[in-house]
Amino acid sequence: MRVLLALGGNAMTSPDGRARPEDQIAAAEVAMRGVADLVARGMDVVVTHGNGPQVGNLLVKNEIAAAVVPPVPLDWCGAQTQATLGFVLMNALDAALRARGVDRRSATLVTRTRVDPQDPGFVRPTKPIGRYLPKEEAVVLVEHGETWEDRGERGWRRVVASPEPLEIVDATAIDALVGAGFVVVANGGGGIPVVRGADGGLAGVEAVIDKDLGAALLARSVHADVLVVATDVPHAVLRFGTPEAEPLGGVTVARLRALAAEGHFASGSMAPKVDAVCRFVEAGGTRAVISNLDHIVDAVAGRAGTVVTPG
Numbered sequence: 017m018r019v020l021l022a023l024g025g026n027a028m029t030s031p032d033g034r035a036r037p038e039d040q041i042a043a044a045e046v047a048m049r050g051v052a053d054l055v056a057r058g059m060d061v062v063v064t065h066g067n068g069p070q071v072g073n074l075l076v077k078n079e080i081a082a083a084v085v086p087p088v089p090l091d092w093c094g095a096q097t098q099a100t101l102g103f104v105l106m107n108a109l110d111a112a113l114r115a116r117g118v119d120r121r122s123a124t125l126v127t128r129t130r131v132d133p134q135d136p137g138f139v140r141p142t143k144p145i146g147r148y149l150p151k152e153e154a155v156v157l158v159e160h161g162e163t164w165e166d167r168g169e170r171g172w173r174r175v176v177a178s179p180e181p182l183e184i185v186d187a188t189a190i191d192a193l194v195g196a197g198f199v200v201v202a203n204g205g206g207g208i209p210v211v212r213g214a215d216g217g218l219a220g221v222e223a224v225i226d227k228d229l230g231a232a233l234l235a236r237s238v239h240a241d242v243l244v245v246a247t248d249v250p251h252a253v254l255r256f257g258t259p260e261a262e263p264l265g266g267v268t269v270a271r272l273r274a275l276a277a278e279g280h281f282a283s284g285s286m287a288p289k290v291d292a293v294c295r296f297v298e299a300g301g302t303r304a305v306i307s308n309l310d311h312i313v314d315a316v317a318g319r320a321g322t323v324v325t326p327g
C-alpha cells in the first residue's frame with residue numbers, strides 16, 4: 017500500500033505554535049515515529065508538509081537584512097523551507113526507522129509545482145504565512161504595502177498569493193525514489209510555484225501553494241492508495257466551536273461536499289483539508305482521512321479520523 021501523508025504546520029511546530037528549531041525538531045520526531053510505524057508494516061510512504069510559519073519568517077528575515085545582503089524572492093524562500101524541513105524530517109525518520117530495525121532510508125526531493133500565471137490568486141492574496149501580530153502592528157505593515165488579515169484570537173497574519181496547483185513537475189522523480197525503496201519527503205509547502213513560459217522553460221513565481229491542495233495532486237500523481245491529512249485535531253467537526261459540535265467520522269465524498277457547502281469548515285484552515293480529501297477520492301483515490309498523528313496507523317486503515325470514501 018502507498019500512503020501520502022500531509023503534515024500540517026501544526027504538526028511541525030510546538031503546541032503553542034512556536035516554530036523555533038528545537039520546536040520543529042521535537043514535532044518532527046513525534047510525526048516520524050508514526051511514519052516509521054507505517055513503513056514497519058510494509059507500506060510505502062511519501063511525506064509532504066506545510067511551510068506557512070517558516071516561509072513567512074524567512075521572508076521577513078530577507079526584508080530586514082536587505083540593506084546588508086541581496087534579498088531573495090518568496091519562491092526562493094519556499095525552496096529553502098523544503099530543504100530545511102526535509103533535513104529535519106529525514107533525521108527524525110532515519111532515527112525512528114533505526115529504532116524499529118527497519119532497513120529503509122529517507123530522501124528529500126526539492127519539488128516544483130506548476131501554476132497558472134493568470135490564476136486569480138495572484139490578484140487576491142489568501143494564504144496566511146509567518147507570525148501573528150497585534151492589529152496595531154499589522155496595520156503599519158499594511159501601510160507599507162503588505163496584505164494582512166485578521167486571523168481571530170491569535171492576531172493578524174500576512175497573506176500572499178496562493179494559486180491552484182496544476183502539475184507536480186517532479187512527480188516522476190518522486191515515484192522513482194519510492195520505487196527504489198526510499199521514504200520520500202517531497203512537495204513541501206505545496207511545491208515551489210513555477211510557471212511555464214512560451215519556450216517551455218520554467219520560472220519561479222512569488223506565491224505559496226496550499227499544502228493540502230498540493231498533497232491531493234501529489235497523491236494522485238504518485239498513485240497513492242490513501243491520503244492522510246495530519247493536523248492537530250482528531251477529526252473534522254460539524255458545528256465546530258459551538259455547543260452542538262459533532263466529530264465527523266466515516267463520510268462519503270458526496271456528503272462531505274454537501275457539508276462543506278453548508279459552511280461547516282473554516283476557510284484557510286479546515287476547508288482546504290476537506291477540499292483536498294474530496295479531490296483525491298473524486299479522482300479515484302481509495303480513501304482519504306483527516307486526523308492527527310496520535311493514531312496514524314488506525315487513520316490509514318480507516319479506523320480513526322474523518323474517513324472519506326467514494327460514493
Ligand SMILES: Nc1ncnc2c1ncn2[C@@H]1O[C@H](COP(=O)(O)OP(=O)(O)O)[C@@H](O)[C@H]1O
Pocket residue numbers: 023024025026027066246247248249251252253254255256280281282284285286287
Ligand atoms: N470544522 C472544523 N473542524 C475541525 N477543526 C476546524 C474546523 N474549522 C476550523 N478548524 C481549525 O482548523 C485547525 C487545523 O487547520 P490548520 O491550523 O490550518 O492546520 P495545519 O496548520 O495543521 O495544516 C484546527 O486546529 C481547528 O482549530
Ligand SMILES: NC(=O)OP(=O)(O)O
Pocket residue numbers: 024025026065066067068069144204205206224225226227228
Ligand atoms: N504551504 C502551506 O499550506 O503551509 P501551511 O500548511 O503551514 O499553511
